[in-house]
Amino acid sequence: MAEAGENTAVTGRSCGACCTKLLDFGVALGGRAILDHVNLHLHCGELTALIGPNGAGKTTLLRAMLGELPHTGDIQFIPFGGRPNRRLRIGYVPQRLAVDSAAPISVQDLFAGALSRWPLWLGYRPSVRDETVRALSQVEAADLLDARLGQLSGGQLQRVLLALALTPLPDVLLLDEPMAGIDHAGIVLFYETISKLRQEYDLAVLLISHDLLAIAGVADRMVLLNRTILCDGTPREILSHDLVQRTMGFSLPSGQVPAFTGRHHLHDRPREVSS
Numbered sequence: 001m002a003e004a005g006e007n008t009a010v011t012g013r014s015c016g017a018c019c020t021k022l023l024d025f026g027v028a029l030g031g032r033a034i035l036d037h038v039n040l041h042l043h044c045g046e047l048t049a050l051i052g053p054n055g056a057g058k059t060t061l062l063r064a065m066l067g068e069l070p071h072t073g074d075i076q077f078i079p080f081g082g083r084p085n086r087r088l089r090i091g092y093v094p095q096r097l098a099v100d101s102a103a104p105i106s107v108q109d110l111f112a113g114a115l116s117r118w119p120l121w122l123g124y125r126p127s128v129r130d131e132t133v134r135a136l137s138q139v140e141a142a143d144l145l146d147a148r149l150g151q152l153s154g155g156q157l158q159r160v161l162l163a164l165a166l167t168p169l170p171d172v173l174l175l176d177e178p179m180a181g182i183d184h185a186g187i188v189l190f191y192e193t194i195s196k197l198r199q200e201y202d203l204a205v206l207l208i209s210h211d212l213l214a215i216a217g218v219a220d221r222m223v224l225l226n227r228t229i230l231c232d233g234t235p236r237e238i239l240s241h242d243l244v245q246r247t248m249g250f251s252l253p254s255g256q257v258p259a260f261t262g263r264h265h266l267h268d269r270p271r272e273v274s275s
Contacts, residue, residue: 024073045202049219091165101150155186175207
């Protein structure tokens with residue numbers, strides 16, 4: 001890790017073929033700084049877990065990236081073999097979606113509304129249904145095509161929202177605690193799906209999680225945020241770092257090391273970054 005006060009301009013390892021850059025990113029609401037001098041590279045094909053205490057600004061960061069909140073600084077996307085500043089395509093899966101269990105809205109209706117300007121009461125064009133099946137198949141949810149949204153389990157709904165976030169394929173996928181309230185089997189399936197997709201499509205993924213040990217098993221990197229980025233490294237390095245343990249109130253039990261399955265870069269030293 002780069003030590004605090006080292007005046008590091010960006011975090012993480014050097015960029016690969018393509019990346020998304022947050023440069024001196026900041027958000028102020030009501031005259032109070034929520035995020036300040038956030039510098040972060042999100043690399044294609046890499047899953048980055050964003051961790052931090054409650055109130056650290058994690059969801060605020062995602063909302064600012066989506067354009068829902070005003071921000072200072074810059075966000076850039078450098079595509080493979082392309083020019084910087086091409087319009088960034090972002091996919092997003094929220095923590096939860098309020099759905100009326102009695103509403104007669106199907107998964108197909110949800111996709112049709114997003115994929116076509118054709119009024120739903122006029123029916124679906126065959127191409128829309130085909131695209132929906134293709135998207136759901138990516139997340140092992142094709143069997144949910146005609147299911148009502150209000151009847152889906154938490155895990156099923158999150159996979160449907162993930163499929164929607166991947167249509168069309170984004171440059172960066174933002175996931176805001178997508179596992180909240182989901183059972184263990186649903187969590188395992190969701191993480192396996194995310195890990196497969198980010199490798200298959202060389203997709204940059206930024207995922208907020210409070211379940212540090214679970215996300216450590218699939219993440220390539222962990223970034224500790226508390227108004228600004230405090231440190232950045234591999235899960236093994238981050239979870240054993242005293243700064244993370246102090247900030248999160250987290251202590252890795254002696255001898256208990258998670259089984260890391262992500263594409264970690266253990267030759268890179270974790271870095272603390274200046275505010």
